[in-house]
Amino acid sequence: MPSDPTPLSDAVLRVSDLRVSFSTRQGIVQAVDGLSLDVGRKEVVGIVGESGSGKSVAMYSMLGLVRDANVTITGSVLFEGREILGLSDREMQPVRGGEIGMIFQDPMTALTPVYTVGWQIVEQLRAHTDMTKRQARTRAVELLAEVGIPDPKSRVDRYPHEFSGGMRQRVVIAMALSCNPRLLIADEPTTALDVTTQAQILDLMEKLQGTYGSSIVIITHDMGVIAEMADRVVVMYAGRPAEIGPELDVVRHPRHPYTWGLLGAVPRVDAKSRRLTTIPGTSISPLDVPVGCAFAPRCEHRMDVCSQRPLMRGDGSHQDACWLSDEQRVAIRTKATAQEASS
């Protein structure tokens, strides 16, 4: 088995036991419940999960974007060896947008409609570097050209509404990259886009990662996007990591029953599909997460021991949180494959 691919010295981001809870009138919502994750240099890590799995909240709270009297965030987030959890807004200011770039899901709301895109890029450059206005503007035009916006010299003075969805997302990417960040966090960067535009954007992100050498954390619900982009995957369920491992291992040899369900439920473009496997029931209410395994109420392979919370375990880089033994998993998977073949 390969050793852990991200030794401490090389990790750009090191998240340990991150917990985020919201206290609401109905009770405590544990949105993120014990996430640990290392992101290596130039590594692309995908976080995949369904709505409400806590994938976005985890990222936002790391960056200090979730601040409220009703929120409790614990754990540790080391960015290049420095603790960033609990930093004040003033201390976070050079980090956010400077050392850590962000791409959001909806490019229309990520850009302000009342200023030109050039103004917005210049503002960011000026906030994080000591460029003059003129230098920043030249750089803004270069950035727009780099992300493939035709005629950047005139487009720089246009407003966001004058761009299509895909073009807007390119602008957002240009902004995210403007200060040459060491880490890029992309939250559902292509979910709002059509498939041909999504392909353009994913292609662009891959290219730019080559040039800029940033590490990327990409949050998505789409296993296909993960397969396309990520080196490593974290599968989240109910605020907890269910499985972590290299992308190919997770897709080809998934270990957690939730990952089995998630992969089996995707209708395929590349093959005649059989009946889709489903996960019975719906995502559990965040107010009502069981004490034991969070997935147990929907799991077909539930056992008595599942009333206790499973820890992440596994060999080296590929780990999961499930009580099934290796023999049990092999037996279940072999049976499933046999059933599939006979139907």
Place this chain on the structure above:
Amino acid sequence: MSGEVLLRATDVVKSFSSRGTKVGTRSVSVAVNGVSLEVKRGETLGIVGESGCGKSTLARCLVQLTPVTSGTVEFKGVTLTGLSRRRLRPHRREMQLVFQDPYASLNPRRTVGDIVADPMRIHKVAGENEIVKRVENLFVTVGLDPSYLRRYPHEFSGGQRQRIGIARALALNPSLVVADEPVSALDVSVQAQVLNLMADLQDELDLTYLFIAHDLGVVRHVSDRVGVMYLGEIVELGDAETLYERPLHPYTEALLSVVPELNDTDAPKRERILISGDVPDPSDRPTGCSFHPRCPIATERCTVEKPALVEIGPGRSVACHYPRNTA
């Protein structure tokens, strides 16, 4: 499949006129530009395309929710276009819709039982007692507990709401169900449940589906035949299997090549064909072939001569001067 044609659309055009960018001008967007298609009894015809390609407008035209600008729609041999609302009403029972957004398509102020019962009340299919009994049965059919009848839509999850939407569509025993992006708002595990439910219902109730979606995987999964739309036109039509294995139109080919795949086998990855730019404005259509400005193989001819949708094999049509994969 008996092959009997249930619904036939001939040269359907739908255009919307709106105020132009300059004072006193009007601009005309052609959302559906001359679509002809047939839906056969018992089959699922999938319509796939990107946002703005006119697939939802087409669906609304086919079931007469929107009057067509020109062209005809026939259902079971009766021409529906041009019928008065009253004459249309008996036919509406037979064509029901399932909508995309399970939050917006259910009235929040009515109980889900009433929502499912209303179509039967409006069409006066039975007395109230009988209707309640049928609603209970419908709930069971779509996998919901009949004891939830008196609850309101907000008490249900997205997947459950979509089941309610399906129950409502089935209330009048339609022969055609038009589903417009029925699963795109759902998480993948719930999406699979709803797709499986729709497949079971089709077998049990002998339904015909017109299934509209942007997700190529979903469309392949559910469809017997697939039509690919681009800028208000059907550019390719064919049996789902062959269309996905051997796309003829360069747009279909590119579309299929860019869907992110799970590389869970050692099969070589498909080469991505990136098409540049965005879908043109439907009020300012390119000359010739609508796809030519983005097409990797367009020639001079494509900029002037519009290719018609022609049948080039049994059940296989394409609108392209230079179809791919024909050898």
